[in-house]
């Protein structure tokens with residue numbers, strides 16, 4: 001029964017697989033959906049950013065019901081196994097059934113968010129379904145910084161309820177997500193003459209597991225920047241140590257896995273440096289079950305011509321040591337979910353300046369802004385110049401949300417199981433949408449999708465059928 005009902009969804013999904021849609025190249029898929037909508041007599045609008053809105057009037061007698069937007073994104077993450085001859089801009093994804101799951105042949109499948117898109121379209125095409133005023137909104141470039149959602153025409157969000165169909169755990173009903181910001185601080189490096197009779201070394205920290213600053217920040221996996229800073233502070237207490245380069249981390253949303261410094265010490269003290277480093281490393285490994293970090297000292301043949309002044313070095317090491325990193329607060333509403341966090345993400349030094357990047361996330365925009373300001377003042381008090389960019393709002397969980405409670409009660413009724421109401425510490429488009437229409441009541445749910453954004457992405461067939469059953473039931477029961 002459920003399979004019969006979701007036949008249109010599956011047909012649409014297989015059509016979507018044939019249409020190339022990597023981020024930034026959504027126009028073919030947009031065009032296909034417009035054609036399908038036009039054939040069904042539905043009206044379409046595209047905004048300046050390229051987001052598509054399709055509208056369906058209410059069933060007779062349901063005109064006064066709350067209006068609903070079903071929302072998904074048009075783009076997919078283009079990832080494939082090494083050596084595959086495949087062009088995401090021109091080639092069709094080849095879905096294959098593997099038992100209870102559907103996956104692709106060596107590429108991402110695009111179930112994220114092809115299933116959500118197909119589901120919203122299937123609802124629009126089902127004339128037997130009774131519903132109030134209904135819209136489907138499909139955004140562009142979700143996977144590359146939520147660009148479509150951040151530029152969506154606010155008129156597209158004129159509705160009472162938004163159903164985001166872009167989550168990946170059946171049985172989890174999402175009611176909130178973190179917002180974020182990136183802080184960049186620049187210091188002008190103060191230099192001094194290289195001391196005579198010194199030798200240069202490259203000191204490095206590596207072997208850390210790293211991870212995503214939204215999903216893994218609570219795992220205490222260590223931070224390569226923090227470790228190298230503490231190592232240098234420690235070694236400075238036993239040696240006359242100077243620094244001319246300090247680098248660590250790569251991306252503001254990744255927890256740093258590696259860092260290194262070019263240091264100079266008196267030429268007969270190389271062994272002291274090595275011993276102090278290995279002692280410090282052993283202590284750090286004891287904190288991480290002896291699995292990591294690796295700390296190495298290698299002779300550097302490229303002698304620097306100058307080193308940082310002792311005052312500048314002290315200032316940088318102390319301020320990085322004191323800079324917060326990790327979980328700042330846990331959610332009171334969702335056990336085990338992080339409310340507010342910060343990632344000390346990148347340190348890079350050049351001949352003129354030292355740049356530090358940190359990123360903050362929180363369900364609360366006010367808490368995130370306060371934390372960003374605190375860290376910016378922390379660095380600026382010792383001569384840094386901080387700027388904030390890449391700011392996007394969070395979606396504050398609302399325990400009173402009518403739509404969240406309706407989805408949960410229908411889920412329980414249909415599947416005789418308790419769904420888990422939760423929130424995620426990473427970003428969803430809902431944060432940006434809710435910011436443009438603060439009165440909209442939002443929820444996010446979807447089928448089971450494993451390993452999204454990787455060539456082993458797969459979607460559970462039975463879970464899609466149940467997801468579609470839930471979606472149609474929710475749409476038809478909103479009064």
Ligand SMILES: [Zn+2]
Pocket residue numbers: 073112113142166
């Ligand atoms: Zn997605």
